[in-house]
Amino acid sequence: LAKLRARLARSNNALGRGLLTLLSSDTLDEGTWEEIEDTLILADLGVDTTTELVDALRERVRVIGTRDPETIKALLREELVRVVDPTMDRELKVYREGEDPAVVLVVGVNGAGKTTTVGKIARVLVAEGRSVLLGAADTFRAAAADQLTTWGDRVGVETVRGPEGGDPASVAFSAVERGRTEGTDVVLVDTAGRLQNKKGLMDELGKVKRVASRPLSEGHGIDEVLLVLDATTGQNGMQQAKVFAEAVDISGIVLTKLDGTAKGGIVVAVQRELGVPVKLIGLGEGADDLAPFTAEGFVDALLD
Ligand code: GDP
Secondary structure, rough: OOHHHHHHHHHHHHHHHHHHHHHHHEEEEEEEHHHHHHHHHHHHOOOOHHHHHHHHHHHHHHHHHHOOHHHHHHHHHHHHHHHHOOOOOOOOOOOOOOOOOEEEEOOOOOOOOOHHHHHHHHHOOOOOOOOOOEEOOOOHHHHHHHHHHHHHHHHEEEEEOOOOOOOOHHHHHHHHHHHHHHOEEEEEEEOOOOOOOOHHHHHHHHHHHHHOOOOOOOOOOOOOEEEEEHHHHHHHHHHHHHHHHHOOOOOEEEEEEEHHHOOOHHHHHHHHHOOOOOOEEEEOOOOOOOOEEHHHHHHHHHOO
């Protein structure tokens, strides 16, 4: 985890350094506050959030009457933690219930990192001693199912596949049904990320979700629908995220490729926009490059 924090800090240090330089400047005047705002906006925090945060920070600095950079840095940290929201429930719901495996659907546009994320989550669960089954419900691209199977082999779990061009929902159904029969703890279903029109996406994901829950006991639905988002796509990614969130009820966000961007502020923007917590972050292409997200840990990495 220390390694991951270091990597996140490195990719974000432009932001942290910039802010600290500004806070340490001799004159904390109007110009400095504007530069602080610009720095946060450039980090994709969003204009509204930035304005709100800087206003609150300025007010606190004024009330305390401090000019000490360390004190201001501590206040900034508090304000950032507040906007990232430490009260959101970020626990991944991956607990078997009676006969039913926990079922996690992973959705998002192609290239966002869905398959990689499924592999990484499987790896974590297996390390915790839990049994896992993968479902390759992206039947549109043969390569997608192959890639998922490769991840499964690497992590030591099996992958349920369907015929190419087959019905994604029926693959999801088979995976969940098999998971139930075999007493598997968690079934992770990778879905197709074709960004067709909203209606098409809605029909497709809605059906996968509905059909995948059929083998489960009455009243027990899908445990998690995770939206995977590429942090490097910034505000464009936000638009796509909204389309997915409208198409299917999302329970959590996985923000990938945070190792490749200094725009970590997108975490805040996307949470606020969708009203759903970021639960996991991807920090590289490797199997271990996945970390749970916490507001404090994230802000510390941002400001380190
Ligand atoms: P999918 O189409 O949504 O299933 O996306 P993939 O899982 O195939 O990932 C697309 C590309 O992004 C691959 O080259 C992955 O190795 C890469 N990738 C996924 N997650 C991360 C991450 O957290 N950091 C980095 N740097 N690359 C990632």
